[in-house]
Amino acid sequence: MAMIIINGRAVECAEGTPVLKVAVDAGFDVPFYCFHPGLKIVASCRLCLMEMRSKDPKTGEMVWSPRLIPSCQTPARDGMEVRFDSPNVRQNQRAVMEDYLLNHPLDCPVCDQAGECWLQDYSMKYGNALSRMTEPKTVNPKKSVGSKTLLYQDRCVLCSRCVRFCREVAGTNxxxxxxxxxxxxxxxxxGIPLENKLQGNVVDICPVGALLDKDFLYKQRVWYLKTSKSICPNCSTGCTICIDHNNGRVWRLRPRTNRKVNTWWICDEGRFGWKYVHSNQRLLAPMLKGARVTWDAALAAAQQLLAPAGKAQQGKGVAVVLSPMMACEEAWLLAKVVRAAAPQATLVTGFVPKASADELFPVGLTDQAKAKFIIRAEKCPNRCGVEAVCKALGGPQATFADFLAKAKQGTFALAWIVGGYSQEWVTRDCSDALSKVSQLIVQDIFPSSLSARADLALPSCAWVEREGTFVNHAGIAQPFDRALPPPVGCQQDSQYLYRLAGMEGLYRAEKVREQMLDKVAELRDLWTPPAEARGMH
Amino acid sequence: MAWQVINREIAAAPADGKPLLTEEVKAKIARFFPKYETRRAVLIPALHVVQETFGNVSYQAMKEIGEFLAVPPSEVLDTMSFYSHFWTGDRGRKVIVVCRSLSCQVMGHEALLEALRRHLAISEHETTPDGQWSLMTEECLGACEHGPCMLINERLHAKVRPDDVARILADPNCDKE
Structure with missing residues (x-):
């Protein structure tokens, strides 16, 4: 550890950390553009310059150095004394801001970044209200640099974060x-546009409105957006994300800094993978033998279906397929509900969608330990969590393949099947095997051949409408919040399972989690990443 | 969208399949390999070789240089465009370079540049359709006492007034010492 003095206040930090980072983490307000904790340091924006005390070569006295020094490029050393509040430093911040604003258009009213723009903030704090520039401003054409990204060069401050991101993290240059x-x-x-699978991140790390997301362009003013903390359900990495929503709609997803899992990034599959949430094809009401029924009738029907099947041979003919898209709490509740009626029911970990291989970044890397970001081949968020729940509950278990094989032989009289995938998942094999199961309860987001022939079909909610815990590929359990209410007519899955389990009131993930703690070790240490200082995310 | 948008998703000039860098040019570039630690470091000599051979460094050439030196094309463009010496498009037989530094500016470089633009009917960093002339500006030609000055290929013309432009350009030997 090192002790350094910033603006006269002693701050403890790890030796060698950039002084800028130490200062910002300690709560000092230091402006900067080019520094990003996940990228190489170039010290090109010149906004974070500081004064430092050093030894006068003639007298040997410690004096403030006459020259300003970039704080991002200066590693902290024990006993160092720096300041950001001297007239010299202030003068530099004003001068640099004036330079950045020389050619910057005054188009905040039509700029997507307005409201979360560092240039806006800094020009309020460190800049001048009036420009001394009398010459006409340089006007550059806009560029479509990729199918998802637009570059508005006028607004650029040339911090080169995007360039470094493509070189160092994506590796696609x-x-x-x-x-x-x-x-x-x-x-x-x-002819070689920005088309890597992490490209959305360049829009996030752009401190100004130069790089814009075509998908989000002109959709919402950012100050209307409400933010919920969530986990990306698109692969088993389990990136922490922010869901920005307004008026009952998701508008965009952003990464939430999480040094244990996704650091500062998310992939485009996750970033743009929420569109299905607002599809008009979703199942929106419980259906009993193809007819729309009320929730009360549906839940009564579920119990009526479960009870006789559960009585025969202690419920050996009952199977429940717990989808890896479910949260741990939901899997637990459903397993409990089914086991209460049929104590010998088989617990099955549902269909795990898989891509051919993990994708490592920078591109071309093969060593997972060196990768800066990994898109996992397993395209579901909670296989580990569902397996842990099944293991904790014990009793008869099966993999999804085993389950299909057994179902084909007519082992099961009743199966409760949970889907919840964003895409069509019922294969020919699957529906053939399940045609041998006489009674089906299907819980899914989208209608499928299964939900069509099910005795009871229950609508499932997308993850933005639910709350719970996902356990990622490495066994890290991360809770996620609900961003939106379920669509009209739907209930949160956990809410109706809660009722079926005989519990009263509103479902809260924490309450169910408490009951699970003794059994499911994975949920004992929940990981929520600490909030980071502005700009260090 | 109402504004003008440059599309980077399509190639500037579609490749006709034939490689631009012949074995001979590649051999010339390869001669620099022993002088540097990495292939990447040969980028600037390679750009010189290509411009000397073809008169410019086209996007196609940049791509091929990138392949040859294992440098991404975007980095070749990054490095090349840093130096105004290298030309992407057609370069005229005679390149006029007008100084835009302080002393030439004070002595009226803008009027001179305007006279050249009008005379040649092209703007900065462009080439006349007949391939005869190219026009560009540079930061300093090192002849501050003679401002405004301009360079035509290797010859420096000092204290050029806008009225002199027609006379100087009419001289077939204006680019020779």
């Missing part, structure tokens, strides 16, 4: 800085 000095621009080589 699409973006570059062309020309130099006042002619410099961000660009992509013609």
């Amino acid at each position: 699409e973006l570059c800085v062309i020309r130099r000095s006042s002619y410099a621009e961000i660009d992509a080589f013609p």
Whole structure:
């Protein structure tokens, strides 16, 4: 550990941490653009310059150095003394801001970044209200640098975060800085556009409104958005994300810094993978033998179906397929409900969608330990969690393949099957095997051949409408919050399972989690990433 | 969208399948390999070789240089465009370079540049359709006492007034010492 003095206050930090990071983490307000904790340091924006005390070579006295020093590039050393509040430092911040604003258009009213723009904030804090520039401003054309990203060069401050991201994290090198000095621009080589699977991140790390997400362009003003903390359900990495929503709709997803799991990034599959939530094809009401019924009737029917099947041979003919898209709490509740009626019911971990292989970034890497980001081949968030729940409950268990094989032989009289996938998942094999099961309860987001022939079909909610816990591929259990209410006519899965389990009131994930703690070791240490200082995310 | 958008999703010039860098050009570039620790470091000499051979460095050439030196094309573009010496498009037989530094600016470089633009009917960093002339500006030509000055290929013209432009350009030897 090192002790350094910032603006006269002693701050403890790890030796060698950039002074800028130490200062921002300690709550000092230091402006900067180019520094990002996940990228190499280039010290190009010149906003974070500081004064430092050093030894005068002539007298040997400790004096404030006459020259300003970039704090991002200076590692903290024990006993160091720096300041950000001197007239010199302030003067530099004003001068640099004036330079950045020389050619910047005054288009905040039509800019997507307005409201979360570092240039706006800094020009309020460190800049001038009036520009001394009398010459006409340089106006550059916009560039479509990729199918999902737009570059509005006028607004760029050339911090080069996006360029470094493509080189260091994505490893695909699409973006570059062309020309130099006042002619410099961000660009992509013609015909080799920004098309890597992490490209959405360049929009996030752009401190100004230069890089824009075509999907989010002109959709919402950011100050109307409400943010919920969630976990991405698209692969078993389990990236922590923010869901930005307003008026009952999701508008965009952003990564939430989590050094244990996804660091600062998420992939585009996750970022743009929420569209199905607002599909008009969803199952929206419980259906009993193809007819719409009320929730009370549906839940009574579920119990009526379960009771006789559960009595025969202690319920050996009953199976419950717990989807890896379910949260641990939901899997627990459903397993409990089924086991209460049929003590010998088989617990099955549901269908696990898989891609051919994990995708490692920077591209071309093969060593998982060195990867800066991994998109996992397992395209579901909670296989580990559902398996842990099944293990904790004991009794008859089966894998999904085993279950289908047994179902084909006519072992099961009743199966409760949970889907919840964003895409069509019922294969020919699956529906053939399940045709041998005489009674089906299907709980799914979208209608399928299974829900069509089910005795009882219950609508499932998308993850943005639920709350619970996902356990990722490495066994890290992360809770997620509900962002939106379920669509009209639907109930949160956990809510109706809660009722079926005989519990009263509103479902809260914490309450169910408490009951599970003794049995499911995975849920004992929930991991919620600590909030990071502004700009360090 | 109402604004003008440059599309980077399509190639600037579609490749016709034939490689631009012949074995001979590649051999010329390869001669620099022993002088540097990495292939990447040969990028600038390679750009020189290509411009000397073809008169410019086209996008196609940049791609091929990138392949040859194992450098992504975007980085070749990044490095190349940093130097105004390298041309992407057609370069005229005679390149006029007008100084835009302080002393030339004070002595009226803008009027000179405007006269050239009008005379040649092209703007900065462009080439006349007949391939005769190219026009560009540079930061300093190192002849501050002679401002405004301009360079035509290797020859420096000092204290050029806008009225002189037609006379100077009419001289077939204006680019020779």
